[in-house]
Amino acid sequence: xxxxxxxxxxxxxxxxxxxxxxxxxxxxxxxxxxxxxxxxxxxxxxxxxxxxxxxxxxxxxxxxxxxxxxxxxxxxxxxxxxxxxxxxxxxxxxxxxxxxxxxxxxxxxxxxxxxxxxxxxxxxxxxxxxxxxxxxxxxxxxxxxxxxxxxxxxxxxxxxxxxxxxxxxxxxxxxxxxxxxxxxxxxxxxxxxxxxxxxxxxxxxxxxxxxxxxxxxxxxxxxxxxxxxxxxxxxxxxxxxxxxxxxxxxxxxxxxxxxxxxxxxxxxxxxxxxxxxxxxxxxxxxxxxxxxxxxxxxxxxxxxxxxxxxxxxxxxxxxxxxxxxxxxxxxxxxxxxxxxxxxxxxxxxxxxxxxxxxxxxxxxxxxxxxxxxxxxxxxxxxxxxxxxxxxxxxxxxx
Ligand code: AMP
Ligand code: MG
Numbered sequence: 001x002x003x004x005x006x007x008x009x010x011x012x013x014x015x016x017x018x019x020x021x022x023x024x025x026x027x028x029x030x031x032x033x034x035x036x037x038x039x040x041x042x043x044x045x046x047x048x049x050x051x052x053x054x055x056x057x058x059x060x061x062x063x064x065x066x067x068x069x070x071x072x073x074x075x076x077x078x079x080x081x082x083x084x085x086x087x088x089x090x091x092x093x094x095x096x097x098x099x100x101x102x103x104x105x106x107x108x109x110x111x112x113x114x115x116x117x118x119x120x121x122x123x124x125x126x127x128x129x130x131x132x133x134x135x136x137x138x139x140x141x142x143x144x145x146x147x148x149x150x151x152x153x154x155x156x157x158x159x160x161x162x163x164x165x166x167x168x169x170x171x172x173x174x175x176x177x178x179x180x181x182x183x184x185x186x187x188x189x190x191x192x193x194x195x196x197x198x199x200x201x202x203x204x205x206x207x208x209x210x211x212x213x214x215x216x217x218x219x220x221x222x223x224x225x226x227x228x229x230x231x232x233x234x235x236x237x238x239x240x241x242x243x244x245x246x247x248x249x250x251x252x253x254x255x256x257x258x259x260x261x262x263x264x265x266x267x268x269x270x271x272x273x274x275x276x277x278x279x280x281x282x283x284x285x286x287x288x289x290x291x292x293x294x295x296x297x298x299x300x301x302x303x304x305x306x307x308x309x310x311x312x313x314x315x316x317x318x319x320x321x322x323x324x325x326x327x328x329x330x331x332x333x334x335x336x337x338x339x340x341x342x343x344x345x346x347x348x349x350x351x352x353x354x355x356x357x358x359x360x361x362x363x364x365x366x367x368x369x370x371x372x373x374x375x376x377x378x379x380x381x382x383x384x385x386x387x388x389x390x391x392x393x394x395x396x397x398x
Contacts, residue, residue, distance in 0.1 A: 001269040003378065004305075004337040007280065010266045011290075011306050014282050016238055016314040020167040025158050028150050030211040031168035032315040037144040040161045042134035046079070047097035051129040054088040054110055054117045055101035058126040065119040069112070073098050088117055097130055104129035147316040169315045172238035172288075174214035176203045177230075179245040179254060180294060181221045198364070199243040199299045206303050206394070210311065214241075221251035230254075231261045234287050241307060244294025247277040254291050255279050263289050271378055272337040274298035274361035278306075296364035301339050301373055304392050324353040324374060324391035330383045332376060339373040339392070341366060346397065353391060371395040 002010070020034035049055065056067055067088035073080050075094030082089060082100030089098045097104070106129060109121045137143060143157050150158075150168070158166055183197040184190050200216045207214050217233060219226050226245075233240055245254035246268070255268055263281040270278045275298040279291035288310075292302045309319045324344055332338045342353035353374045358366025372393035376383055383389070 001271050001276075002267045003271050004375070007267055007270045007272075007278070008306065008309075011280060011310050012313055014266065014280075014288050015310065016172040016288060017286070018169040018172070018315055021170040022165050023168045025155055025164055025166055028158070028166055028168055029152060029155055031150055032317055033144055033148045033150055033154070034146055034167040034169045036142055036146055037158065037161060037163065037166075039137045039139050039141045039143050042139050043137035043141075043160075044131050044133060044135065047133050048131040049073070049075075049091040049093055049095045049097055049104055049129070050131045051104055051106040052093050053091060053104050053106040053108075053129065055082070055091040055098050055104050056088045057082065057085050057101055058103040058124070060086040061119075061124060067117045067119070069115050069117055090117075102127060102130075147318075149312075149317050171212050171311070172314065173236070174207065174212065175217060175233045175237040175240045176200045176207070176214045177217045177219060177233065177240060177242045178294075179219040179221065179226070179242060181251070183218065183244075199294065199296055202296065202300055202364075203241055203243065203303055206300075206308070210308065212311065219245070221245065221253065223253045223257065226253050226257040227260055230257055234258075234261060234263060234283055234289070237287065239288045239290070241303075242289070242291040243299040244292075246279045246291045246293055258289055258291065263287070271335070272339065273334065274339060275302045275305075276336070278302055280306075293361070295361035297341075297358070297361040297367065300364065300367065300394070301392075304394050305339065305373070305375075322351075322391045322393065323388045324351040324372075326374065326383055326385055326387050326389060327352040327354045328385050330355050330376070331381060332383070333381045335378050337378045338376040340376055341370040342372060342374045342391070343369060344371050344391065344393070344397065351391065353389075367394075371397070 063086055070083055070087045070089055071080055072090040073095045075092050079096035080098045082098050103126055105119055110117045110119050144154055178197050178200045182194050184194045186196050190196055204214055219229055245252045258281055263283045265281045268279045269276055275293055277293040281289045290307055292299045312319050340355055341357050343356050344351050344353050356370050372391055375390040
């Protein structure tokens with residue numbers, strides 16, 4: 001048996017070697033950038049008018065506040081030129097600042113009558129309301145580095161530099177495999193001794209929420225057929241996520257079957273609750289196998305605690321530890337890392353975690369009441385309100 005820290009270290013040392021793959025930017029949100037993006041032009045590329053109004057030459061303010069309007073400079077028009085220093089042009093947001101002007105006064109601060117604009121305010125600053133060429137970035141500046149998780153903000157940057165396709169890190173081809181003779185299809189009516197399969201749905205949904213597609217399989221509790229099926233699955237996928245069949249039961253054949261087909265066990269059993277029977281191994285050619293215990297809460301917790309960070313780390317994304325404050329005293333005696341189900345709430349800027357532990361690893365109905373797991377260390381049994389612990393969320397707060 002290994003500790004949670006040891007298990008994590010082994011998993012993080014067995015990352016998937018992702019390769020860059022071209023994607024349309026419409027499909028790239030949530031993916032990890034696999035190239036460096038530089039500015040193709042200055043940002044902004046010209047002195048951009050930042051307010052609708054008039055553009056003047058600042059020095060002319062000494063002469064007076066009335067400016068004859070020579071022309072209108074719209075956005076999308078080539079830049080115009082001020083002909084006389086004490087005249088002005090009407091300018092629109094997004095237009096090029098006309099040559100010969102250096103200051104923009106917004107419409108709200110001028111009165112326009114008979115082709116003459118009169119400035120109504122006393123305070124005017126040289127260069128106001130102009131978004132200067134190159135103010136945000138210079139041509140050839142690095143805008144984005146490889147390894148960034150693309151949010152809509154980065155998609156805007158990619159679009160603005162003309163990248164309609166971009167290299168992103170490919171996700172591992174994944175198989176999600178359930179096992180157990182008691183499990184039937186979602187669409188069927190179970191006999192009294194059967195239950196519907198739910199873990200693969202939970203796993204695939206969790207993966208899909210990360211933009212990670214997968215295929216699902218089911219194995220009966222029959223050793224030879226497990227060996228044969230797993231051989232094919234391990235051959236065809238980069239990562240295999242199993243649930244069930246890894247405990248001490250008479251029909252828990254998965255660990256033996258995996259070793260038989262050449263997947264080397266790196267650990268079996270983790271000092272944790274839920275999820276103690278967790279088995280992890282890697283094949284000679286680098287296929288990674290997470291064989292999770294079948295109890296639904298165990299499967300679920302292990303995905304968020306081990307597999308999600310494994311994926312992010314494989315893609316080169318920095319994974320940040322989140323902490324939450326335990327909201328009430330809690331006691332847990334066994335010397336195991338306990339993943340306590342909690343409902344979190346923001347209170348006075350603090351993430352407060354309210355225990356709602358549910359009825360054990362089989363009680364997945366309780367997950368609807370909670371938003372994540374608080375990781376309570378194995379070497380203690382009393383946990384005090386106000387203490388901070390690592391928090392593993394599966395639900396966002398909004
Ligand atoms: P196992 O790890 O195979 O011993 O299974 C532990 C418990 O989890 C048993 O009660 C199983 O019926 C249940 N279980 C296993 N796999 C699934 C699944 N895919 N969906 C729902 N329950 C499952
Ligand atoms: Mg089973």
